[in-house]
Amino acid sequence: MDNNEILQVIANACDDKRAEDIVALDMQDVSLMADYFLVCHGSNERQVQAIAGAIKETMEETDIHVKRMEGFEQARWILVDLDDIVCHIFHEDERYYYNLERLWGDASRIELHIAGSR
Template identity: 70%
Template sequence: MDSKQLAQLAVKACDEKRGEDIVLLDMQQVSLVSDYFLICHGNNERQVQAIAKEVQEKAEENERIVKRLEGFEQARWVLVDLGDVVCHIFHKDERQYYNLERLWGDAPLVETSSESFGG
């Protein structure tokens, strides 16, 4: 599974748990940290945790190791580090405050519709 397929898996996992405003940034020419940043939010702590858990479970089902899972207990900003893909799952209020899309504004947006991933 390459990094784009892993990003697709994470997008689908977020969508299945009704993650909102899912944004996928192509970080390959912008940062050495990862190939993709996935950003989404949930409307409450329980939903944020459900999204993060779904990403983790889908990755593990596909034999991908979750390198780090941070912020799960507080569920305000959960980071799921899959190596090539880093998922930022915010509580709605924190997402507006941190505005990672603006911070990484030079990273190209990747279309997240099923057609763009061949699904």
């Protein structure tokens, strides 16, 4: 499975937990941290944790190892590190405060085809 396919799988896992405004950014030309960022948000801490848990569970089902998960307890900004892909799951308030899409404005967006899109 290549990174674009993995991004699609992650986006669908997020959508299954009703994540909002799911965005994938191609970071290859703008950052050395990761090749891709996936950014989304939930409306409360419990939903943010559910989204992060769905990513972890889905990746384990496809034999992709989650390197690290940070911020799960506070559930205001959870970072899921999958090596080439880093997922940022925000609480809605923090999403608009940190505004990663604007911060990394030079990164191009990747079109996502979310299966259960509302």
